[in-house]
Amino acid sequence: MERTSFAGMRCSLARGLDRIGDWWSPLIIRDLYLGVTRFDDLVEDLGISRNLLARRLKALAANGMIARKAYQRRPLRYEYRLTEAGRDLIPALLALTAWGDRWAAPKEGSPMLHEHAACGCRFTPQVTCSACGEPIDAGSVMATRGPGGAAKAGTKVLARRLPPPTPGR
Amino acid sequence: MERTSFAGMRCSLARGLDRIGDWWSPLIIRDLYLGVTRFDDLVEDLGISRNLLARRLKALAANGMIARKAYQRRPLRYEYRLTEAGRDLIPALLALTAWGDRWAAPKEGSPMLHEHAACGCRFTPQVTCSACGEPIDAGSVMATRGPGGAAKAGTKVLARRLPPPTPGR
DNA sequence: ATCATCAAGTTCAATAATTGAACTAATATC
DNA sequence: GATATTAGTTCAATTATTGAACTTGATGAT
Numbered sequence: 415m416e417r418t419s420f421a422g423m424r425c426s427l428a429r430g431l432d433r434i435g436d437w438w439s440p441l442i443i444r445d446l447y448l449g450v451t452r453f454d455d456l457v458e459d460l461g462i463s464r465n466l467l468a469r470r471l472k473a474l475a476a477n478g479m480i481a482r483k484a485y486q487r488r489p490l491r492y493e494y495r496l497t498e499a500g501r502d503l504i505p506a507l508l509a510l511t512a513w514g515d516r517w518a519a520p521k522e523g524s525p526m527l528h529e530h531a532a533c534g535c536r537f538t539p540q541v542t543c544s545a546c547g548e549p550i551d552a553g554s555v556m557a558t559r560g561p562g563g564a565a566k567a568g569t570k571v572l573a574r575r576l577p578p579p580t581p582g583r
Numbered sequence: 584m585e586r587t588s589f590a591g592m593r594c595s596l597a598r599g600l601d602r603i604g605d606w607w608s609p610l611i612i613r614d615l616y617l618g619v620t621r622f623d624d625l626v627e628d629l630g631i632s633r634n635l636l637a638r639r640l641k642a643l644a645a646n647g648m649i650a651r652k653a654y655q656r657r658p659l660r661y662e663y664r665l666t667e668a669g670r671d672l673i674p675a676l677l678a679l680t681a682w683g684d685r686w687a688a689p690k691e692g693s694p695m696l697h698e699h700a701a702c703g704c705r706f707t708p709q710v711t712c713s714a715c716g717e718p719i720d721a722g723s724v725m726a727t728r729g730p731g732g733a734a735k736a737g738t739k740v741l742a743r744r745l746p747p748p749t750p751g752r
Numbered sequence: 753a754t755c756a757t758c759a760a761g762t763t764c765a766a767t768a769a770t771t772g773a774a775c776t777a778a779t780a781t782c
Numbered sequence: 783g784a785t786a787t788t789a790g791t792t793c794a795a796t797t798a799t800t801g802a803a804c805t806t807g808a809t810g811a812t
Binding site for chain 4: 753756763769775780
Binding site for chain 2: 455534547
């Protein structure tokens with residue numbers, strides 16, 4: 415049967431995953447970000463089936479993550495570029511990559527390093543609190559009910575259990 | 584055919600995705616983190632097929648993300664808890680959730696809000712530079728070759744194109 | 753002119769994964 | 783003795799993923 419859609423769930427993680435679309439998409443987005451933007455290059459880089467890549471690119475475009483642009487005429491050829499939404503996903507993918515570096519890196523070490531243009535340093539992406547700037551971890555975060563929450567598929571049990579937000583924050 | 588494994592790719596994003604396992608897994612991990620830890624509660628909360636949940640829980644346990652623990656005897660009943668690797672994934676999932684809030688939230692608003700226990704504020708997870716602390720975006724990050732990089736499936740083209748790291752950083 | 757090449761896909765058959773519904777097993781409660 | 787709870791397993795139907803071969807439109811070489 416068709417895979418269950420996460421688009422209607424009352425959970426921004428589920429809805430975000432639904433926009434991304436499938437398992438190959440984060441790698442496609444990473445490749446576009448790093449400059450591998452053409453169909454045949456993506457096939458060669460990722461080892462993905464041409465058939466599946468074509469469908470994924472269409473779906474990502476339909477979801478507003480990427481856009482197809484002609485880079486030459488005669489013969490007409492297209493490449494793919496990230497939209498604003500797609501580019502905005504990059505920091506989250508970098509946070510995931512950093513987790514992969516910590517828990518699943520090859521024995522030779524990290525496949526990729528990152529430098530921050532603004533400060534000129536090699537760095538590790540960190541997830542921090544927008545209020546105090548400190549790195550966050552599972553133990554220091556409390557989830558509360560938001561205005562868009564509902565006890566529907568995806569958060570049926572959760573929505574009932576989440577506490578209301580602390581007043582005055 | 585069997586889904587292509589990302590485990591051997593020379594890319595920490597791909598290897599990380601492979602550990603997570605599949606599309607339902609981030610939601611399962613979120614639920615375990617938020618206290619929905621029992622089989623039937625997960626089925627009800629997510630609307631996932633019982634059959635598939637059973638397989639996903641086994642795979643996540645095999646990947647070291649979760650652990651099964653008995654919470655009572657007579658009758659013997661189990662619940663699932665995040666391991667250290669699983670808990671360490673939460674900040675990255677929060678970064679993804681924040682992206683979902685920005686680009687895919689329901690019209691009523693965010694389904695869930697977050698408070699930081701350390702500073703007492705409501706906040707948005709941000710991905711920042713570990714060196715200077717500033718928020719990062721796609722334009723301010725440069726990727727370079729790391730020691731574990733290789734022109735294998737998953738980064739065949741990329742590994743050839745990435746610049747070497749800037750010396751002395 | 754003809755032939756091979758390139759880039760961006762499409763078409764096809766085989767295999768594997770997801771789904772929903774029904775079933776099992778061990779205890780506890782009415 | 784009958785029903786409820788909880789954590790799964792089994793099964794058939796439907797989709798999705800895969801890899802290989804094919805298509806299309808144009809360029810460059812012989």
